[in-house]
Amino acid sequence: MRDVYRVIDANLNRLREGLRVLEEIARFILEDAEMTAKIKDTRHRVTAVIGELPGGMLELIQARDAAGDVGAISWTPGENTRGDLISLTAANFKRAQEAARVLEEFCKLIATQAAREFKKIRFEIYEIELDMLKKMS
Numbered sequence: 001m002r003d004v005y006r007v008i009d010a011n012l013n014r015l016r017e018g019l020r021v022l023e024e025i026a027r028f029i030l031e032d033a034e035m036t037a038k039i040k041d042t043r044h045r046v047t048a049v050i051g052e053l054p055g056g057m058l059e060l061i062q063a064r065d066a067a068g069d070v071g072a073i074s075w076t077p078g079e080n081t082r083g084d085l086i087s088l089t090a091a092n093f094k095r096a097q098e099a100a101r102v103l104e105e106f107c108k109l110i111a112t113q114a115a116r117e118f119k120k121i122r123f124e125i126y127e128i129e130l131d132m133l134k135k136m137s
Contacts, residue, residue, distance in 0.1 A: 001110070002062075002063045003063075004106055004109055004110060005055070005059050005060055005062075005063035005110075006063040006064065006065060007102065007106050008053070008060060008063075008103060008106050008107065008110075009060040009061070009063055009064050010064075010069075011099040011100075011102040011103050011106070012046065012050060012060065012099075012103065014095055014096075014098075014099040015046055015095075015096050015099035015100055015103065015121075016043055016046055016047070017095070018092040018093070018095035018096035018099065019039055019042060019043040019046070019092075019096050019125075020043060021088075021092040022039050022089065022092050022093065022096065022128070022132070023036055023039040023040055023043065025085070025088075025089055025092075025132070026039055026132065029085065029136075030132070030135055030136070032135065035128065035131065035132060035135075038128060039128060042121060042124055042125065042128070045117070045121060046121060049114050049117045049118065049121075052111055052113060052114045052117070053107070053110065053111050053114055054110055054111060085136065086133070086136055086137070089132065089133065089136060090129075090133070093125065093128075093129040093132075093133075096125050097122055097125050097126065097129075100118050100119075100121050100122035100125060101118075101122055103115075103118040104118040104119045104122060
């Protein structure tokens with residue numbers, strides 16, 4: 001079960017990090033208060049779902065093994081550069097969406113209500129992506 005928590009921990013971090021980058025774009029680049037609030041709310045909902053997991057944050061942190069993560073040093077060429085603000089935005093939307101999907105799937109093993117919440121969050125991120133990229137183009 002520790003491995004399941006390790007996957008969940010890594011993807012919670014990935015999801016929150018991606019949302020945080022998007023929140024900063026909405027806040028400082030687009031100067032869109034409504035979109036900023038929507039992304040911030042989504043990020044805080046992700047944190048709230050952690051409380052629904054058996055063992056909560058403590059269980060996740062105890063499962064963490066950053067030093068032993070075999071994927072920590074792997075990089076793709078696209079990770080080192082971003083061509084423009086739209087590619088940076090798109091990359092962070094994909095990061096958040098993929099992490100939400102992983103969370104949805106792995107939470108089915110330990111907390112089905114959390115799995116349903118991550119599915120809702122994933123679809124909300126799809127909608128925010130559409131809105132944000134329209135405003136940027």
